[in-house]
Amino acid sequence: MALSHLIENFLEMMSAERGAVKNTIEAYERDLDDFAGFLTNTTKKLLNANNSEIISYLSYLDKQGLAASTVARKLSALKQFYQFMMLENLRKDDPTRIISAPKTARNLPKVLLVDEVSNLLEAAQNAAEKEVTNNKKSIKALRLNVLLELLYATGMRVSELVSLKRQGVMRDSFFINIIGKGGRERVVPLNDGARDLLVLWLKKSNKGVFLFPAKGKSGHIERQVFARELKDLSIRAGIEPDRISPHVLRHAFASHLLQGGANLRIVQTLLGHADISTTQIYTHVLD
DSSP states (O other): OOHHHHHHHHHHHHHHTSOOOHHHHHHHHHHHHHHHHHHTTSSOOGGGOOHHHHHHHHHHHHHTTOOHHHHHHHHHHHHHHHHHHHHTTSOSSOTTTTOOOOOOOOOOOOOOOHHHHHHHHHHHHHHHHHOOSSHHHHHHHHHHHHHHHHHHHHOOOHHHHHTOBGGGEETTTTEEEEEOGGGOEEEEEOOHHHHHHHHHHHHHSOOSSBSSBOSSTTSBOOHHHHHHHHHHHHHHTTOOGGGOOHHHHHHHHHHHHHHTTOOHHHHHHHHTOSSHHHHTHHHHHHO
8 A cells, every 4th residue: 555545544544533633634644744754864664664763753853952742742643653554454563652752841821811801802892893884894893702702601622613503502592512622512501791792693694504604615714814813802902912812712711710619520521621630730820
């Protein structure tokens, strides 16, 4: 089997059986191509690389100054690939089996103060109320207002937010069904402010499969578009754009809930974390 077809089959397996998302699939493809490029200076190929070549590759990455987290991800891609080869009976051994990933320092998430989020929400509301004369600008401003309210009200991932489907709005907009990593679904309640805006958006926006439709290939607004609009909004709210991103608002949602006394297990469920240890980092943020 040609190497390109083998990698293609591996990526299809990761998507279909392991539920890997698009960004993960693309990262794995880049990582495998990178290792294959490294091996061009040796007598080995990707299919028959051994333990020493992989160790040399990791050493090379370290000398390049790559972050430990990046090196760990590249090693994870190789581990998954060679395990796949063994399952397909293309290799009898896994050259990555005894290689450990470099230890990575766990940085605390960036968060915003409650007052800063309030300023951001107020700026979005003011922009939506101001743009009432121009229909195109009005819809765009309202969309940003709804996106922001939903993000802070639910703490969902930005990829989950932009790809929400209209049929996911449940029970008169009191709940919303979110499709997370690996196709796992969770139902999250909405507060009154988010619900009211969502009802208004449902009336004014174009009907279709997605809650936030767009003309691109995906059929919905791209996360990069939302992130860019969010940074522009932060300037009007008096917040440095470098401190703002959709993921920062997800962190703010979690830390503000815990600050208000919410149960850690409930926050884990709302965020869609498979392991509570991932959620526990927000307790360190509060400390």
